[in-house]
Structure formats: C-alpha cells, structure tokens
Amino acid sequence: MKLLDKINRRFLFTSTVLLIICSVLLFLVVRYVIYDDMNSNLYDEKLQVENRFLTKGILPAEQDLKSNRIKIKSIDVTAPKLFYFTDTLILDSLEGEFTPHRQLSFVVKNNSEAYLISISKSLIESDDIIITLMAFTLVFILLLLITLYVLNRNFTRSIWAPFNSTLEKLKEFNLLNRQPILLEPSDILEFRELNTTLLKMTEQMQLDYDKVKQFTENASHEIQTPLSIIRSKVETLIQTEHISEVQMNTIQEINNAVTRLSRLSNAMLTLTKIENHQFGGAEEILLNTFIQNKLLQFEDLIQQKNILVTTDTDEESKILMNISLADLLFENLLSNAIKHNITNGFINISFQQKQFSISNSGNPLNVSPDLLFDRFVKNNPASDSLGLGLSMVKQICVSCNFDVTFSSKENRHTIQITF
Amino acid sequence: MKILVIEDEKPLLQSIIEFLDNEGFTCEAAADFFSAEEKLISYSYDCIIADITLPGGSGLSLIREFKKKNSLTGIIIISAKNSLDDKIFGLDLGADDYLTKPFHLTELNARIKSLIRRRNFNGDKEIVAGCIKIIPESLAVLVNDKAIALTKKEYEMLLYFISNKNRVLTKEAIAEHLWGEQSDAMDSFDFVYTHLKNLRKKILEKGGEDSIKTIYGIGYKFTSA
Numbered sequence: 001m002k003l004l005d006k007i008n009r010r011f012l013f014t015s016t017v018l019l020i021i022c023s024v025l026l027f028l029v030v031r032y033v034i035y036d037d038m039n040s041n042l043y044d045e046k047l048q049v050e051n052r053f054l055t056k057g058i059l060p061a062e063q064d065l066k067s068n069r070i071k072i073k074s075i076d077v078t079a080p081k082l083f084y085f086t087d088t089l090i091l092d093s094l095e096g097e098f099t100p101h102r103q104l105s106f107v108v109k110n111n112s113e114a115y116l117i118s119i120s121k122s123l124i125e126s127d128d129i130i131i132t133l134m135a136f137t138l139v140f141i142l143l144l145l146i147t148l149y150v151l152n153r154n155f156t157r158s159i160w161a162p163f164n165s166t167l168e169k170l171k172e173f174n175l176l177n178r179q180p181i182l183l184e185p186s187d188i189l190e191f192r193e194l195n196t197t198l199l200k201m202t203e204q205m206q207l208d209y210d211k212v213k214q215f216t217e218n219a220s221h222e223i224q225t226p227l228s229i230i231r232s233k234v235e236t237l238i239q240t241e242h243i244s245e246v247q248m249n250t251i252q253e254i255n256n257a258v259t260r261l262s263r264l265s266n267a268m269l270t271l272t273k274i275e276n277h278q279f280g281g282a283e284e285i286l287l288n289t290f291i292q293n294k295l296l297q298f299e300d301l302i303q304q305k306n307i308l309v310t311t312d313t314d315e316e317s318k319i320l321m322n323i324s325l326a327d328l329l330f331e332n333l334l335s336n337a338i339k340h341n342i343t344n345g346f347i348n349i350s351f352q353q354k355q356f357s358i359s360n361s362g363n364p365l366n367v368s369p370d371l372l373f374d375r376f377v378k379n380n381p382a383s384d385s386l387g388l389g390l391s392m393v394k395q396i397c398v399s400c401n402f403d404v405t406f407s408s409k410e411n412r413h414t415i416q417i418t419f
Numbered sequence: 420m421k422i423l424v425i426e427d428e429k430p431l432l433q434s435i436i437e438f439l440d441n442e443g444f445t446c447e448a449a450a451d452f453f454s455a456e457e458k459l460i461s462y463s464y465d466c467i468i469a470d471i472t473l474p475g476g477s478g479l480s481l482i483r484e485f486k487k488k489n490s491l492t493g494i495i496i497i498s499a500k501n502s503l504d505d506k507i508f509g510l511d512l513g514a515d516d517y518l519t520k521p522f523h524l525t526e527l528n529a530r531i532k533s534l535i536r537r538r539n540f541n542g543d544k545e546i547v548a549g550c551i552k553i554i555p556e557s558l559a560v561l562v563n564d565k566a567i568a569l570t571k572k573e574y575e576m577l578l579y580f581i582s583n584k585n586r587v588l589t590k591e592a593i594a595e596h597l598w599g600e601q602s603d604a605m606d607s608f609d610f611v612y613t614h615l616k617n618l619r620k621k622i623l624e625k626g627g628e629d630s631i632k633t634i635y636g637i638g639y640k641f642t643s644a
Contacts, residue, residue: 217500221472224499225428228521232434235524238587238637239441248635255589255637262521263603266501273502298601300572304610324503335604 004156011152015145023138030133034126035102039085042104045119046083053108059115066092069101069120077114081107090120099124162186166195173202175209176280212276216269223265231258260386267388270328271375274395279322282400287351288313294330298338305343307360312350319419321400329396333358333415336389340379340413359414369406369413390415420535421445421462425455425469425478426497435468438524439531452476459485465538466493466531471509479512486513493534497522523592529582548581549643550627562625572597573618580631580641589638615639 045068052058063070069090083106089098101120108115165184173181181202183195234255237243243251273279288311295302295309302309319326337347337360345361363379371377373394378387390406393415397404403418422444426432429450436446447462449455452475459467459481467485471478482494494514498505501519509517515537516530536555546553552561558574560567569577579596580588590608597614598605619631632640 221499224520225431228499229428229430229434231521232431232438232524235589235592236434236437238589238634245635248637252589252637255591258521259591270502297599298604300598300610301601301604304613327503331600335601339604339606 003160004153007156008149008153011149015149019138019141019145022141023134026137027130027134030130034130038102038121038123038126039104042085042102042119042121046104046106046117049117049119050106050108053115054110057110059108059117064093066094066122067125069118071118071120073116073118075107075114075116077109077112079107079109079114079116081109083107087123088120090122092122092124095124100127102126159188162188162191163194166191166198170198174280175206175277178206178210180206209276209278212272213278216272216276216278220265220269224262227258227262227265231255234258264386264388267386267392271388271392271395274325274392274399277399279325279399282320282322284318284320285323285326287317287319287356288315290326291330291349291351294334298334301338302347305338305341305345307338307341307344308346310346310348312348312352314351317351321419325396325400329393332389332392336360336393336415339385339389342411354419355416356419357414357416359412361411362413364411365408365413369408372406373404420466421447421464422466422468422531423447423449423455423458423462423464425449425467425473425481427451427470427473434524435527438528442528444531452478452481455481463489464492466495466534468495468497468527468531469514470497472498479509482512482514491538493531493538495527495530495534497527523589523595525579525583525586525588525592526596528586529579529596532582546578546581548584548641549630551577551581551622551630553578553581562622562627565625567621567625569618569621570614572614573621576614576618580639581643584641584643587634587638587640591638593638 049060052060059072060070062072083104086103086105088101088103090101091097092099100123102123103118103120105116105118108117162184169181169183181199183198186192186195234251237251238248291311291313295311321329334347337358340362341347341360342362346359347361348357348359350357365372365379367377367379372379372390375391376387378385394404396402397417405416407414407416420443422439424432424435424439424446426435426448427450432448432450436448439446447458447464449458452473455469455473455478456476469478469482471482473481478496482496485492486494490513493516495516495518496509496514497518497520498509499520506517515534518527518530544554544556546555550563552564553559554561555578560569560574560577575597576593579593590611591602593611594602594605594608597611615631619629623629630641630643632642634640
C-alpha cells in the first residue's frame with residue numbers, strides 16, 4: 001500500500017480509538033461531576049432539614065416541584081438513623097411521564113418523633129447538561145481530528161514529494177543513456193543523504209557498465225582481427241596450385257578451427273553484453289510474424305532433414321523485448337531444435353497466454369536437462385557444437401525476467417518460456 | 420574498376436589487395452584515418468572497402484562525410500562488430516553492405532561485384548562464363564543460349580561460382596553465402612553438395628560443360644577460360 005495511505009490509515013485508526021476512549025472517559029467524568037454535585041446539594045439540604053428539625057422542630061413542607069420533591073413519612077421512633085441515595089422514577093406532572101430522579105432518603109428524629117424524609121431532584125436537566133456538554137466536546141474533538149487529518153495529509157504529501165521525485169528519477173535511470181541521475185535537492189537531512197548515496201551508486205554503476213562494454217568491444221575487435229588474418233592467409237593459400245590432398249586437408253582443419261574460434265568468441269562476448277544489460281529498449285513484437293520469418297530463414301535446413309513444423313500461435317500475440325535480443329533468442333531456439341533433431345522429425349511451436357513452448361524430436365538426453373543451460377555443456381561431448389546455444393537462451397530470459405525451463409521426455413525435448 | 424581498401428591490420432590489408440588484384444581490380448590501400456581521408460579527397464573510386472575501427476579517427480565519420488559528397492561510390496563496411504544494431508547503424512550511415520570479420524575473401528569478392536553491378540548503370544547487363552550466360556536483371560540463366568530453370572539457392576550458388584571464377588571456394592564459404600548465420604545449425608556441408616549436384620545436372624542437361632571441379636575435401640572451383 002502507498003506510504004501516505006498507510007500513514008493516514010494509522011492516523012485514522014488511532015484517532016478513532018482515541019475518540020472513543022475520550023468520549024467514554026468524558027462521559028464518565030462529566031456524569032460523575034454532575035451527579036456528585038447533585039449529591040452534594042441533596043446532602044446539604046439534608047443537613048439543613050436535620051438542623052431545623054433538631055433546633056426548631058420544624059419539618060419542611062411536602063412539595064412536588066421538579067427541582068425539589070419532598071416527601072415526609074412518619075416512622076417508628078426506634079428506627080435507625082440512616083440515609084441513602086437512590087435513583088428512582090417519579091411521575092412528573094409537567095412532562096406527563098415517569099422521569100428519572102436522584103433521591104436522598106434520610107431519617108430525622110428527636111426524642112419523640114422519627115420521620116423518613118425523601119428529597120428528590122429531577123435528573124432531566126443534569127442529563128441535558130451532560131448530553132449537551134458531551135455533544136459539543138465530541139464535535140470539537142472530531143473537528144480537531146479532521147483538521148489534523150487534512151493538514152497531515154497535505155503536509156506529508158508535500159514533505160514526501162522530494163522522495164517521490166527521487167523514486168521517479170530512479171525508475172527512469174538507464175545506463176545506456178549515459179546520463180547522470182539528477183536528483184532534487186532537499187533541506188531534509190535523510191533525503192539529502194539518500195540522494196548523495198544514490199548519486200554515488202549510479203556513478204559507480206555507470207563506470208562498471210562502461211568498463212565491461214568497453215571490454216567487450218575491444219575484445220571482439222582484438223580477437224576477430226587475428227582470426228581474419230588467419231582466414232585470409234588460409235584462403236590465399238588454398239588458391240595456390242600444386243597443393244597435395246594431405247596439405248589441403250590440413251588447411252581445411254585450420255579453417256574449421258578459425259570458424260569455431262570465431263563463433264565461440266562471438267557467443268561469449270554476446271553473453272557478456274547480455275549480462276551487462278547492453279541491449280536497450282524493449283518494443284512490442286508481433287510474435288507470429290517474427291517466428292514465421294525465422295522459420296523462413298531456416299527453411300532449407302528444415303527441408304533437408306524433412307522436419308515437420310507445426311505452429312500454434314495467435315496472430316495477435318505480442319511480446320515486449322529488445323528486438324536484437326528477440327532475434328538472438330529465436331535464432332538460438334530454432335537452431336537448437338533443428339540441429340539436435342532427427343531426420344523425419346518434428347518441431348512444435350506454440351504460444352498461448354504468455355506461455356511459449358518449442359518442442360523437437362531428438363535423441364534421448366545423456367545429461368540432466370537443467371545442466372544444458374550451463375555453458376559448454378553438450379548432450380554429445382564429441383560434437384563440434386559450442387554448447388552455448390541454450391546458455392544464450394537462458395541468459396536472455398534472465399536478463400528480460402522471463403521464466404525458462406527445459407524438459408525432456410524420452411525423445412521429445414521441450415523448452416518453455418513465460419514472457 | 421578502382422577500389423580503395425581502408426584497413427589498419429597490414430597482413431589483412433595485404434591479403435585483400437592481393438586477392439582483388441588477381442580479380443582484375445585496380446586497388447589502393449590506406450592503413451589509417453589520415454591517409455584514407457587524403458585518398459578519398461584526392462581520387463575517385465568505384466568502390467570502397469572500409470574498416471570502421473581505424474586508428475586516428477572514426478571510420479564511421481569518414482563514411483558519413485564521404486557519403487554527403489559522393490553518392491555514387493559503393494561502400495562496403497568490414498567490421499568485427501556483428502550485432503544487429505551495429506549493422507543497422509552502418510547501413511543507415513549510407514553503406515551499401517556490411518561484412519563481419521572474419522569473412523571469406525571470396526564472399527567479399529562476390530559482394531563487390533554485386534555492388535558494382537547494381538550501381539553500374541552503363542555496364543554489362545549480362546555475365547558470361549564459358550557457355551553459361553546470366554542476366555541478373557531478370558534472374559535468367561542460359562546454357563548455350565537455352566534457358567534453364569534454377570531454384571533460388573542454385574542460382575545464387577552459380578552466381579557465386581562465376582563471380583569467383585577460377586578460385587577455390589570452400590564448402591564453408593558456400594554454405595555461409597547461401598544460408599548466412601543459419602549455416603551454424605547445419606550438421607555438415609553435405610547439404611552444399613546436394614545443391615551442387617542438382618546444379619551440375621541441370622547444366623549438363625542443356626549440353627553445358629562440367630566447369631565445376633571438386634577440390635579434394637575442401638571445396639569447389641568453377642574453371643573457365
């Protein structure tokens with residue numbers, strides 16, 4: 001989830017919990033205060049009544065006012081002197097219904113008389129106060145929280161803006177462009193540190209990348225040039241008259257070795273280039289057309305071995321990858337499928353929902369299928385194939401984040417790629 | 420036909436010049452940027468073979484500059500770089516062809532002749548070798564003035580032989596000429612022999628001579644007066 005969403009969510013959750021706790025506490029506290037006040041008033045009146053009775057023998061008059069209902073009951077003089085608070089429902093003539101009252105009942109007595117006096121006060125007003133107070137306070141708290149939330153959102157968005165900008169710049173960064181990364185300066189220490197570190201890191205990456213690129217270009221030139229010289233001299237030699245068959249065969253061996261070495265060096269350098277991510281932007285490639293073209297290029301060889309090729313690809317399917325890499329990938333896949341095929345064999349190509357597979361008939365494997373992806377591993381060690389074809393396929397897939405597997409069942413070998 | 424060969428590796432330069440000399444071309448050599456530049460400014464050529472990795476300057480810029488002023492001269496780039504991008508780049512610059520090192524001299528020869536044919540508006544419209552006549556414009560082949568039907572590969576093979584008359588062509592060079600990179604996938608060069616056999620048969624059928632000789636185990640040669 002997004003950073004700001006997470007922050008906001010936490011904030012909202014905490015605020016809500018806080019709100020609930022505060023509300024509950026507020027309610028309890030306010031109620032306690034108000035009821036306590038009520039109780040104190042009742043108790044004071046009790047004291048007043050007691051005092052008047054004891055000094056002057058006068059009892060208060062019974063009354064039925066909202067704020068003061070007094071009931072007097074004569075009781076046995078031997079009754080204990082006690083008092084207690086209760087909450088009762090008393091019929092309020094004004095309201096026309098039973099309403100809650102706080103009642104203090106107490107006994108007053110002198111030598112000859114004892115009375116149970118109950119003073120009740122309506123709680124409606126107090127409850128109203130509580131509710132109003134609660135409502136106002138809650139509204140305030142809510143407003144406060146909302147304001148904080150909105151402010152928080154805006155603040156965090158603008159504070160994290162440099163971070164997001166850095167993130168965008170990182171995504172755009174491409175070693176092939178040879179442009180240093182441009183990060184927005186910031187007055188926040190952590191972001192400054194982040195920027196400095198990223199700058200250093202990308203600079204180093206660029207250096208390393210350039211070094212390897214330079215190496216592959218130089219190596220290619222340095223290796224192929226002497227090979228060209230050897231080949232040209234060999235071919236000049238071939239043209240001379242009076243060469244014996246034995247000599248011609250020797251020359252042929254030299255020629256073959258030159259070809260092998262040249263192919264080897266090319267393949268290894270290409271592998272390095274792929275690993276170094278020197279192949280640039282991806283583009284949308286129409287898979288079916290691409291494969292058909294490749295099949296056309298291999299037409300003669302397919303015919304020579306009388307291989308039956310069947311394709312099952314959707315006309316519209318597209319893949320996203322660099323075109324040179326795509327060329328190398330399918331070249332190697334097809335070349336492999338043909339080379340290791342038997343006469344009158346088959347090749348099946350299919351592409352459904354991002355899953356590509358190519359199967360070919362061939363001799364059973366002597367090597368575990370996974371090992372064939374390693375460099376120089378060949379099913380038949382004696383063959384003069386380089387053993388790099390599948391390594392190339394694997395490397396390209398790794399570089400493009402495609403999944404590739406090689407499986408083999410008896411005489412049927414299948415390579416599957418998930419694009 | 421005047422050809423300028425620009426290549427900094429002297430042994431290779433020498434081999435190329437020797438070969439082309441024997442083909443009847445008038446050749447000049449340049450082994451670095453400055454002498455190449457000088458020659459290009461002072462003289463005119465029908466065809467230029469250029470290695471783009473030159474000491475002293477970029478071979479690519481040389482080609483770019485040259486192309487601006489002379490659009491008629493054919494340019495073939497020879498280079499160790501063989502990625503698709505490099506080839507596209509070279510051809511975009513205005514080169515007519517791109518050959519990757521190490522290449523077969525016979526291949527270079529065939530490409531030069533093909534280039535000259537394409538660009539030579541006043542030149543010969545037909546290629547004659549013994550009793551065989553090829554008319555590239557219409558892809559027609561006549562043996563003793565009688566037309567024969569050749570497959571695409573047989574035609575290209577015949578043309579390759581005749582362009583390299585009296586030269587030994589290795590089986591490998593023929594395979595690479597006909598199938599390019601895909602020849603990697605071939606088990607052996609027997610395939611070359613199959614096509615050759617068919618070609619020979621068709622020529623002999625029309626009363627032509629058997630001009631294609633087998634050279635021990637290494638290749639073939641089209642012999643002609």
